[in-house]
Each structure stands twice: as structure tokens, then as C-alpha cells.
Amino acid sequence: MKKVLFELKDVWKIYCMKGTETQALRDISLKIENGEYVAIVGQSGSGKSTLMHVIGCLDTPTRGSVVVDGKEISQLEDDDLAKIRREKIGFVFQAFNLIDSLTAAENVAMPMRFNGYGKAESIKRAKELLKRVGLEKRVDHKPNQLSGGEQQRVAICRALANDPEIILADEPTGNLDSRSGSEIIALMEELHKSGKTIIMVTHDQNLAKRAKRQIKLKDGQIVNE
Amino acid sequence: MLWENIVREFGRHKFRTALTILGVMIGIFLVTSVSSFSEGIIYYVNDQIKITSGLITVHQSDIAGFNIQASEIDQALVSDVEGISGVEKVAPILYANIDGVGTAIGISKEGENILRGVNMEIEEGRDFSEGQKEVVAGKTFADNNNYVVGDLIKIENTEFEIVGILQKTGRNDIDNAINLDLPELQDATGKKDMITLMMIQPSSPEDADFIEQAINDNFDEIAAMTDKSIMNSVNDMLGQLNALTFALGSIAALISGIVIMNVMIIAVRERRREIGTMKAIGATNRQILLSILMESISISLLGAVIGVALSFGGAAFINSILFSPIALITPRLMLQSILFATLIGAVSGILPARQAAKLDPIESLRYE
Incomplete structure (x- = not known):
């Protein structure tokens, strides 16, 4: 039997802004198992970003239970959530979000540095990871010297730095041309084949179809699977 | 990090x-x-306290602080001060600024004994003798001017012989000066019967406050400070x-x-x-x-x-x-x-x- 990585039960997320209540997530229950390739789809405002934040331990639910790899996270403090994020989850963002002042290798090394590894050790592994995505000649380049596709590959390496089980990608091809986008998707699928659990948020139907499972959101609720 | x-x-x-x-x-x-x-x-x-430790400094009453070398006292007052009960010894000292030399310190033999209790030792040669045209040079003074024992030095118009060189004390005012017999310096500079200050050694440390008080109460022209009151000021x-x-x-x-x-x-x-x-x-x-x-x-x-x-x-x-x-x-x-x-x-x-x-x-x- 496969291990359940995420289990959400009756999850509500309600924002209060200037007196008006917004129900971003309404009674969401779902399970994601180890090794799955899941696409979370929906229109903007459907709650898919909020769902990703809750799954990614960036946010805690207003009501309900979220269990990540056997651990209930809905009551955890900031720093405990940070620990789960850096050990279990690798994030890939739409806008890459690399640190401009650091080189590619230093960006990739960062999660290891936060995890307590020394600089030399982290940089060594960072360079190995960059080599795996064909960027061995770009290790000392700053983000502004790299193309969008290259930046996103650096970001994927950064997500892999602490060897997490889960890759969480938020519109990873959203800022890329179609060719770079396909390269990134190919890379994600390769990671899936190597055993990583991939969870991708997208509004691109073509991308979503390639996933083994789709979770479609509308108005904060799951409408179909 | x-x-x-x-x-x-x-x-x-x-x-x-x-x-x-x-x-x-x-x-x-x-x-x-x-x-x-x-x-x-x-x-x-x-540093100063180390050298004057336990002693009482007497200077001209309206001169104080770092200007103490400008003080002038009539030497006749020394015997008056010696009469105060509790006073063991009095060392009269004259500071003079000599053209072409620098600071000269005129001190009696007895005065030397009071002050030399600290770490002013002769490194080379010997101490000056009473009534002789002899000086002992501070280390820095001798080094800077390339003086050795036996050299002659001119104070105003009188020639003196350097008979000894002091060990370095680390204090500029001693290392960069010459020491000689008080009457000789008074003669050479024309400051007959004038001194800059007196250092008093009390019979016992407990007498210091009493002596300070007695001098400050009974003499208008001089003032006394124990090392304690120097510290306080x-x-x-x-x-x-x-x-x-x-x-x-x-x-x-x-x-x-x-x-x-x-x-x-x-x-x-x-x-x-x-x-x-x-x-x-x-x-x-x-x-x-x-x-x-x-x-x-x-x-x-x-x-x-x-x-x-x-x-x-x-x-x-x-x-x-x-x-x-x-x-x-x-x-x-x-x-x-x-x-x-x-x-x-x-x-x-x-x-x-x-x-x-x-x-x-x-x-x-x-x-x-």
C-alpha cells in the first residue's frame, strides 16, 4: 500500500478583509499518495492557490485537519512549518523567485544552508544538481544572466536541494515560452518517474491533461476528480 | 547563516x-x-599615583591640576612644614625648563630617597653627589640626544657632567628630564630659595589626612593634597x-x-x-x-x-x-x-x- 502524503479533512479557509468574509476553501477533503502526479486546476479565484498554500504548509486552515506525512499541521507554529517545508517539499514558482544577488549554485544551495549544511558541501551538491539539468556551465551566473527557462531549471534544482519527496509547482510554465515550457514539463515528468510526488497548480488544460490525476476547483470546492 | x-x-x-x-x-x-x-x-x-603613593604633595595654593609645574613656593616654608606633627620627611623639588635641554628636576638627596622608593633605578653610572655639577639623565632624554655617561651638558651658563642614566620608567615627565642637586639647579637658574613643590612623607599613612588639613588651614600661600584627594579631584x-x-x-x-x-x-x-x-x-x-x-x-x-x-x-x-x-x-x-x-x-x-x-x-x- 502506498503511503499517504497529504490528507485534508473538511478543510475551510476563510479570509476576513475589511469586514467581508471570503470563503477561499469550502469543505475540502482529499488524499494524495506518494508518487502521484496531480494537477490542481481551476479559474483564477477558484481557490487553487489557497489550496496549494495549505498543502505546501505555507498556510494553515481556518477549520479542518491537514495531515502531511503523518503529521497534523493545522496547529503548528511558523518555524515547525518551515522545517516541514524545507525537508519534505520543494517549491517551484511561476516567477522563478531566485535571489538576484546570488549565483545559480548559491541559489540552489540555499535550502541546504537553511537546513544547517556548510557552504562547501551545499555548493558541491548544488553544482551536481545543476549538471543534471544541463546547466553545468551556468553555475556561477546570476539570475539576470540566465534565460527564463534556465532560471526555472535553477529553481527546480533548488526545489530538489534537500531531496524532498514532494515537488509543488505553481504555474511553473506561466512565464515561459512554449519551448522552454515543454522542457520544464519534461523535467517534471522525469522527476515523477524517478519517484517524486508532483503537485502542479495550473490553469492550462493541456498541461493538466498530462497529469495522472486532476483536482478541479470551483468557488473553493472540489467539483470533480 | x-x-x-x-x-x-x-x-x-x-x-x-x-x-x-x-x-x-x-x-x-x-x-x-x-x-x-x-x-x-x-x-x-x-602612573602618577604609583610614584606619589602615600605621599602628600604641596604646591602654590592657587595653582592646581596639570599646571602644577608652574607652582612657586618659598623654600623657607619647608622648615615650617617639617614642624607639623606627623611629618616624617619633606622633599623640596624644583622644576625648571632649560633652553636647549628641557625639563630639569632639582631635588635634594633626602627627597630622592622618598621618591626612589618606586621604580626609579639607575641603569648606568651613578647618582649625582651633593654640591657637585652633576646630573642624572632620564632614559628617553639620553637616547634622544645621544648622551652617554661622561658627556657634558649646559644649564644656562654652567656646565654639568652626566654621571648616570635612569632606567626607563614609562613616564614621559621623568624619562625626558634630567635630575640634579636642588641647590645646584637653583644657582644655575637664579631661582635662589625657590621651589616648585614639596613631597611630604608622613610618619604613618593615618597621619596623611591630618597633615593635609593642617597645611590647608594654616598656610595661605600653599596647598596640600594627599594622593587620595588627587584621585578625588x-x-x-x-x-x-x-x-x-x-x-x-x-x-x-x-x-x-x-x-x-x-x-x-x-x-x-x-x-x-x-x-x-x-x-x-x-x-x-x-x-x-x-x-x-x-x-x-x-x-x-x-x-x-x-x-x-x-x-x-x-x-x-x-x-x-x-x-x-x-x-x-x-x-x-x-x-x-x-x-x-x-x-x-x-x-x-x-x-x-x-x-x-x-x-x-x-x-x-x-x-x-
């Missing part, structure tokens, strides 16, 4: 960082330079100096603190998205807090190190406008200034660091 990031951030805003460092530097430079004055006085007085003066230093220090701390805080708040705002990203990929609040705090301390420390280095120039300037080189930058003072700057950096970094640590990663990732 991501030191590489802190260093790169400095590089990214060189001008801004340099200006902030400049601000701290000026503050620390001012505080250290001013403190070097009181530091020098403490050093000087501690110096402490009074230092108290005022310290108030000035404290005021300057507070202003420097406030200004550099505000400058650093301002720059760090701007830096945190600019890096919202980066800080949010760092938190998203696993940095704890504490790691973010520490890295911002370290950045602000680094700026402050850099400024302090340059400021302290420049304050050597500041102290030299203070000394150049004083009659004697007092200002002194000791390792203790350097350490103090640098710790002070570290504190400024830490305190002014707390607010921006807390802002950074409290940033909501979701909010800051959304922020473009």
Missing part, C-alpha cells in the same frame, strides 16, 4: 552601504577621540568629561542607529519577495531575523573599525593642541568602541529584522 548573501547585498548597494558606514564611522570616530582624552588621564593618573574632572563623552556617545548612537535602521527597513522592503521566497523554501523566522540582524551589525562594525582607526588621528590632534600628550587610545578603549557599535547595530537592526521575520511568505510572494 547566509554570509554570502549579506556580502552580496553590500555589493548590490555599494553607495548606500558606504554612506551608512560613513555615518557610523563619524560617530565612533568622535566618541573614541573624545574618550581617548579621559582614557589618557586615567592612565596618567594611575581627578575623578571629579573625569566625571565631567565622561558626561560630555556620554552626551556625544548618545548622539552618535542615536544618529547612526537611525541611519542604519532606515537603510535596513528599506532593504527589507525591497527584498520582501526574496525574504518570502526564503521562508517558503524553509528558512525559519529566526534564520531570517538573524540574517537581517547580522547585516545591520556588520554595517555598524565596519564603520566602527574605520572610525577607531581614524580616532588615532583624532587623539594625535587633541594632543597637538594640549600642552602635554594626554589623549591615549588603549586596547580597552578600542574594544569598548567596537562593542558599542555592535550594540548600536544590533539595537537598530531589531525592528527591521522583526519586520522581515514576520513577513507572511504568501503575501510577500504575491508582491511584485
